[in-house]
Amino acid sequence: MSLFAGIKKFFKGLDQQHRRKAVEDLEWEMHELQHIFGLLTLGYMVGLPSAPLPVAWELLPDMPQEFAIMLARLNTAQNPLSEQFSRLDVS
Amino acid sequence: MSAARPQVRFFMGKGGVGKSTLSALSALYHADRGRRVVLASFDPAHNLGDIFQRKLADRPVSVLENLSVAEIDPEKWSREYLKEAEQQFRAAYAYLTTFSLEKHFKVIRHAPGVESYALMRAFDHLYRDGKADILLLDMPPTALSLSFLALPKLSLLWLGQLHALRVEIQKKQKMINRLRLGRREMERDRVMENINRQTERWRERSAVFSNNAQTRYLLIENPDALSALENTRIEERLKELGYGKPERVVNKAADDQSAFPLAPGLYGLEKMRAYIARHKSVFDALIR
Numbered sequence: 157m158s159l160f161a162g163i164k165k166f167f168k169g170l171d172q173q174h175r176r177k178a179v180e181d182l183e184w185e186m187h188e189l190q191h192i193f194g195l196l197t198l199g200y201m202v203g204l205p206s207a208p209l210p211v212a213w214e215l216l217p218d219m220p221q222e223f224a225i226m227l228a229r230l231n232t233a234q235n236p237l238s239e240q241f242s243r244l245d246v247s
Numbered sequence: 248m249s250a251a252r253p254q255v256r257f258f259m260g261k262g263g264v265g266k267s268t269l270s271a272l273s274a275l276y277h278a279d280r281g282r283r284v285v286l287a288s289f290d291p292a293h294n295l296g297d298i299f300q301r302k303l304a305d306r307p308v309s310v311l312e313n314l315s316v317a318e319i320d321p322e323k324w325s326r327e328y329l330k331e332a333e334q335q336f337r338a339a340y341a342y343l344t345t346f347s348l349e350k351h352f353k354v355i356r357h358a359p360g361v362e363s364y365a366l367m368r369a370f371d372h373l374y375r376d377g378k379a380d381i382l383l384l385d386m387p388p389t390a391l392s393l394s395f396l397a398l399p400k401l402s403l404l405w406l407g408q409l410h411a412l413r414v415e416i417q418k419k420q421k422m423i424n425r426l427r428l429g430r431r432e433m434e435r436d437r438v439m440e441n442i443n444r445q446t447e448r449w450r451e452r453s454a455v456f457s458n459n460a461q462t463r464y465l466l467i468e469n470p471d472a473l474s475a476l477e478n479t480r481i482e483e484r485l486k487e488l489g490y491g492k493p494e495r496v497v498n499k500a501a502d503d504q505s506a507f508p509l510a511p512g513l514y515g516l517e518k519m520r521a522y523i524a525r526h527k528s529v530f531d532a533l534i535r
């Protein structure tokens with residue numbers, strides 16, 4: 157492989173890595189926002205103040221993703237740091 | 248709101264001040280002046296049936312040609328609402344175990360907001376019925392009445408927050424799509440559509456409740472300090488909600504030109520009509 161091609165490949169790899177990292181970060185942020193969205197609507201399930209029940213209930217059938225995130229968080233509630241650690245590649 | 252929508256009157260006040268009696272008298276007053284009237288009690292402890300000396304039901308029952316009266320059963324409307332919501336939930340989340348569903352519904356059945364929303368659905372139903380020029384509502388105890396009236400504003404407040412958050416989520420989704428797939432366009436966002444749809448409906452209700460030209464709040468009290476105090480509280484709350492200026496109406500007064508005087512046996516069409524005739528100027532002034 158020529159030096160030039162090597163460098164090009166190196167940069168391409170770097171770019172892909174950056175992109176992947178950026179996407180991962182964004183996905184994590186979006187996930188967090190979705191979790192907050194879940195809490196604002198379904199927070200009453202865990203004793204948090206949340207949107208009036210009729211509003212939440214009408215939203216529910218259209219937000220399976222947010223609902224799933226909330227349920228998953230509830231299930232890992234005993235070990236709330238696990239997600240953070242896996243995010244930080246500490247596990 | 249189209250012009251065909253009815254005028255709305257809420258009769259509120261402390262227990263026993265005469266909400267049912269005055270709403271019934273007002274209904275009769277309007278009906279005898281040729282308007283199409285629907286009177287509904289939202290108070291689970293009904294007595295409009297006693298006042299009109301008729302067996303009433305959860306749906307408007309015709310008492311005169313142009314006067315129908317309903318005793319709304321909040322329990323029934325709650326049950327119907329919960330059943331509907333449960334069905335939708337089960338359809339959307341069929342994959343959840345029966346156990347977690349049951350646990351969820353147990354919480355829900357007693358959650359605050361269900362009762363006032365059940366009344367809202369009953370209100371929608373009467374309001375859109377198209378059968379009335381004027382819709383009179385004999386309201387339940389103050390706490391429930393106020394949570395019913397606050398529901399549109401409260402819902403809009405939350406929907407506004409949810410909308411803002413959803414916009415953030417959409418932004419992230421857009422960036423992810425661009426980075427990963429190189430495309431800009433967004434898929435359909437059902438959550439956002441749902442938020443917008445609900446916002447629209449709550450705005451309509453809120454518009455009705457805050458429209459001074461359409462809706463009036465009659466706060467009934469007696470010549471005693473306690474019932475007046477309760478109305479002062481209601482008045483403040485309604486002001487906070489932006490519902491214009493409520494009108495305070497004194498009932499069971501010693502003979503007075505600007506209040507409804509004490510009179511025995513205010514039930515049955517004949518006696519009520521006699522009372523209206525005797526105090527016509529008070530009705531003309533206060534009951535519009």
Ligand SMILES: Nc1ncnc2c1ncn2[C@@H]1O[C@H](COP(=O)(O)OP(=O)(O)OP(=O)(O)O)[C@@H](O)[C@H]1O
Pocket residue numbers: 260261262263264265266267268269290292294498499500507508509510511512513
């Ligand atoms: N102007 C009046 N003169 C005499 N008695 C009256 C008058 N208005 C109401 N009453 C009587 O006072 C009692 C309570 O009236 P009413 O049931 O209309 O009040 P209410 O506010 O609807 O009560 P509740 O909070 O229990 O629903 C009834 O016995 C009624 O007949």
Ligand SMILES: [Mg+2]
Pocket residue numbers: 266267268290292293294385
């Ligand atoms: Mg009453």
